[in-house]
Structure formats: structure tokens, C-alpha cells
Amino acid sequence: MTTVYTRPLARLIEQLQRLPGVGPKTAQRLALHILKRPDDEVKALAQALIDAKQQVGLCKVCFHLSAEPVCEICRNPNRDESTICVVADSRDVIALEKTREYQGKYHVLGGVISPMDGIGPDQLHIQQLIRRVSLKDIKEVIMAISPSVEGETTTLYIGQLVKPFTKVTRIAFGLPIGGDLEYADELTLARALEGRRELD
Amino acid sequence: MTTVYTRPLARLIEQLQRLPGVGPKTAQRLALHILKRPDDEVKALAQALIDAKQQVGLCKVCFHLSAEPVCEICRNPNRDESTICVVADSRDVIALEKTREYQGKYHVLGGVISPMDGIGPDQLHIQQLIRRVSLKDIKEVIMAISPSVEGETTTLYIGQLVKPFTKVTRIAFGLPIGGDLEYADELTLARALEGRRELD
Numbered sequence: 001m002t003t004v005y006t007r008p009l010a011r012l013i014e015q016l017q018r019l020p021g022v023g024p025k026t027a028q029r030l031a032l033h034i035l036k037r038p039d040d041e042v043k044a045l046a047q048a049l050i051d052a053k054q055q056v057g058l059c060k061v062c063f064h065l066s067a068e069p070v071c072e073i074c075r076n077p078n079r080d081e082s083t084i085c086v087v088a089d090s091r092d093v094i095a096l097e098k099t100r101e102y103q104g105k106y107h108v109l110g111g112v113i114s115p116m117d118g119i120g121p122d123q124l125h126i127q128q129l130i131r132r133v134s135l136k137d138i139k140e141v142i143m144a145i146s147p148s149v150e151g152e153t154t155t156l157y158i159g160q161l162v163k164p165f166t167k168v169t170r171i172a173f174g175l176p177i178g179g180d181l182e183y184a185d186e187l188t189l190a191r192a193l194e195g196r197r198e199l200d
Numbered sequence: 201m202t203t204v205y206t207r208p209l210a211r212l213i214e215q216l217q218r219l220p221g222v223g224p225k226t227a228q229r230l231a232l233h234i235l236k237r238p239d240d241e242v243k244a245l246a247q248a249l250i251d252a253k254q255q256v257g258l259c260k261v262c263f264h265l266s267a268e269p270v271c272e273i274c275r276n277p278n279r280d281e282s283t284i285c286v287v288a289d290s291r292d293v294i295a296l297e298k299t300r301e302y303q304g305k306y307h308v309l310g311g312v313i314s315p316m317d318g319i320g321p322d323q324l325h326i327q328q329l330i331r332r333v334s335l336k337d338i339k340e341v342i343m344a345i346s347p348s349v350e351g352e353t354t355t356l357y358i359g360q361l362v363k364p365f366t367k368v369t370r371i372a373f374g375l376p377i378g379g380d381l382e383y384a385d386e387l388t389l390a391r392a393l394e395g396r397r398e399l400d
Contacts, residue, residue: 006256008267016245034253042249051211065206097204
């Protein structure tokens with residue numbers, strides 16, 4: 001049998017297929033596209049991969065992705081130091097930052113407690129959170145973790161540890177904006193009812 | 201405004217977004233995935249990009265993608281040298297090779313005649329096809345070009361040039377296997393009727 005792809009092309013397709021959501025067809029399409037682009041552009045992509053991997057680490061205060069030892073958010077003097085929003089992953093920080101609503105600091109756990117996957121509290125940045133809360137004058141810790149079984153466990157576990165030091169709140173769950181009540185699942189509706197507020 | 205991404209991450213997302221079908225959300229997802237992979241894996245991807253771009257050129261006989269001056273298909277002595285299948289793009293060679301039905305050689309035009317996009321016959325590898333057909337003992341040239349307006353023009357144009365030297369055929373158009381007659385468009389149905397054959 002003749003191999004369908006010339007070797008360096010086969011290797012590129014193989015590498016691209018390791019990316020999430022990239023199957024054989026997409027990998028082939030991407031690879032053939034890349035072969036048609038100018039040298040400079042391909043080199044820029046390769047360099048961006050290497051640079052990002054080499055230069056981006058975790059902020060030593062909040063564990064958000066950062067190219068500096070302490071991230072831009074932690075260094076920003078205009079942000080409220082007395083509020084910490086606890087999230088599972090750096091992508092949650094990014095999502096919250098895009099709303100431009102939140103002016104406090106963050107703490108990235110690096111996952112949620114999940115005994116099934118062998119992730120206990122010690123694998124997450126929970127100790128460091130307790131340290132931050134106990135050493136600084138923190139007025140509020142906002143738990144912003146997705147409400148899965150593991151997420152709930154994590155929220156409750158951390159809530160217990162933080163409560164002795166400061167107020168703990170959690171983000172609201174309910175009907176999404178633009179969502180249709182008729183199509184919402186029962187758990188979401190139950191949460192929306194439970195979280196009802198008086199009209200002003 | 202705080203930038204949402206640390207700089208090397210922003211650059212990687214920007215580069216990934218240049219890929220076809222990759223929007224801001226996908227680029228972010230890919231970039232965050234890449235940051236979590238081991239160094240080796242990221243380097244392997246970067247190297248595969250560079251290698252493929254540097255090493256893969258066009259076969260000087262048929263213009264299919266190849267890391268060697270002459271591609272594997274053209275070098276294969278077991279393939280029928282007297283049949284040439286003419287396609288628009290290397291991806292068409294790959295698609296046909298995957299069927300494992302075709303045992304002849306190929307000729308990749310590098311596109312189709314499209315005056316609207318400034319692509320005339322001189323921008324395609326048509327001269328080289330005529331040369332191959334006129335110098336070697338070719339028994340059949342199979343036109344395998346998608347039946348768009350530009351594709352049809354290209355098929356007819358090349359057909360005229362090749363006919364003095366050898367037999368020219370074209371692949372069949374009709375109802376796709378598994379396709380439902382009811383949902384086929386009129387042009388496809390018209391072609392399917394036109395291409396009807398007697399039952400054996």
C-alpha cells in the first residue's frame with residue numbers, strides 16, 4: 001500500500017490531531033492550508049507555540065496564567081485587594097474578565113475536587129488560598145465554580161475552610177439571560193426559584 | 201483596561217486564529233490546551249510545522265505534494281503509467297488514493313480556470329500536462345474536477361487540448377451512494393439521468 005501522505009505532511013497531520021476537537025479531516029485541512037502559507041507565517045505560528053509554552057507559567061499569588069512571576073491582575077493597584085474570586089481554571093478568569101464587571105482579585109484552584117480522577121484537596125491550590133485569606137484583610141471570598149457534583153463539593157469544602165476568616169458568597173445560578181423557561185432543565189429551574197429575590 | 205491574556209498567550213491565540221475554521225473561542229481553547237501539554241509535545245508540533253513547510257514541495261512530474269523531487273506515486277513502478285487522472289488540487293489526489301480504486305498516475309493542476317480570481321490557464325500546470333501526454337504513450341486521461349462553473353470550463357478546455365493525443369474521459373456525476381433521490385438537487389438529478397447506463 002502506498003502511503004497517502006508524504007512523510008513530513010503525515011507527521012504534521014499526526015501532531016495536529018492531538019489537539020482537542022481536531023479529527024483526521026480537520027487535521028488534513030489545516031495541514032494542507034499551512035503548506036500553502038508563506039514561510040514567515042508558519043515560522044511565526046511555530047515560534048508562538050514555543051514562546052507561549054516557555055514563557056507562560058502560573059502567577060505565584062493567584063495561580064492564573066502569567067508570563068511574569070506575579071500576574072497583571074495581582075499587580076494592578078486599582079483592583080480591590082479585599083475581594084477574592086475563587087475559580088477552577090484560568091479560562092474562568094478569562095471569561096469573568098471579559099464581562100468587565102469584576103474589579104477584585106482571583107484565586108485559581110487548578111481544578112475541582114474529584115476523587116474519581118484522583119484529585120483531592122492537596123492537588124489544588126487550596127492551602128495557598130487559606131494562607132491568603134488568613135494573612136491579608138479580605139472582606140469577601142466569592143466562589144465561582146460550575147455547579148457540577150465535583151464543583152459543589154469543592155465549593156462547600158472551601159467554604160468551610162474560609163468561613164472562620166471572612167464572608168463567603170457564591171455566584172447566582174438560574175435561568176440564563178435569553179434562555180427560555182420552557183426549555184430550562186429542572187435543576188436550573190429549581191435553583192432559579194430558590195435564588196429568587198424581591199422586586200425593587 | 202487590563203489585557204485579558206498574558207502577552208505570549210495572546211500572540212499564540214492570534215496566530216492560531218489565522219488557521220481556517222478557527223475563531224477566537226477555538227483559538228483560546230487550543231492555546232490553553234497547549235499550555236497544559238508537556239514541553240516535548242509542544243516542541244514536536246512546532247517542529248512538525250517547520251519541517252512540513254520546509255521539506256514538502258511539489259513533485260516535478262505531477263505537481264502533487266512531495267518531500268522528494270519526484271513523488272511516491274510517480275516513482276511507483278507498479279502503477280499504470282499509461283493513465284493520468286487530472287485533478288485540481290493535491291487534496292483530490294489524497295481523496296482518490298483513499299478509495300484504493302485507482303492504479304494510474306495523477307496530474308495536479310494547482311487550481312481551476314477562474315478569470316474572476318485572475319487564474320488563467322497559464323497559472324495552472326496545463327502546459328506540463330500536454331507535454332506529458334505528447335511525449336509518453338498515454339492511453340487515457342481521466343478528468344476528475346468538481347463540476348462547478350469553473351471546473352467545467354477547466355475540464356472542457358483541457359479536454360480540447362488533450363484529445364489530439366489520446367482518449368479523454370471524465371468521472372461520473374450523479375446521485376451519491378446513500379443519497380436520497382428526494383433530497384438531491386435538480387442539477388445532480390439531471391446529471392444522474394443523463395449518465396444512466398443499461399442494467400447488465
